[in-house]
Amino acid sequence: MDTQSLILSLGDATHAGRTFNVMPVTGDDPVLQIVVSGAEETPVYLTITDTQILCLVYLFEQNEIRPSALADLHESMLRISVPMPLSALGKVDNHYVVYGALSPTSSLTEVMQELVTLADNAIDLLQTFEDFLE
Known part of the structure; x- marks a missing residue:
């Protein structure tokens, strides 16, 4: 799968009632x-190489963490x-991130599943980690 075909395919696609x-x-x-859709606050960044499709979401920056909470955050x-x-x-x-990787031969359905899951996981993680942030 290449970037251009993914743009074209995702633009009209839906997965589990979600759009892209x-x-x-x-x-x-x-x-x-x-x-x-439904996870607008956590955009997913995707790149495709010869060996993988890498998807990641930026959660927060290191300077947003309470210094006294850093060790507990890492443990969590x-x-x-x-x-x-x-x-x-x-x-x-x-930047702290949550990410997932797929094979470059993954189907469009598999890519959409990863995007939805990653975006939802990012929202859950932001809520989980909010007590560690300033």
């Missing part, structure tokens, strides 16, 4: 910003990461 607003992000690498992230379906937690530069 797809916008290319300008930059060196082809990245899409995808807003899943480690505990939550295993039972969270189709998603993992990480850090990109100073």
Whole structure:
């Protein structure tokens, strides 16, 4: 699956009653910003390489965490990461993220499932972690 065909396919698609607003992000690498209906506050950023389709949502920046809560936040992230379906937690530069990866041969249905699940998981995580933030 390539970026252009994904834009065209997702623009008219629905999955579990959800729709997708797809916008290319300008930059060196082809990245899409995808807003899943019902989860507008957690856009998913998607890029496709030869080896994977990577989807991620930016949760918050490191400077938004109460310094005294950093160790507890990390412990909580480690505990939550295993039972969270189709998603993992990480850090990109100073941004905490939730992400998922798929095979580049994944079907459109599998990509849509990942997008919906990731966007919903991001909302749940933001609520879970709000006590750690300033």
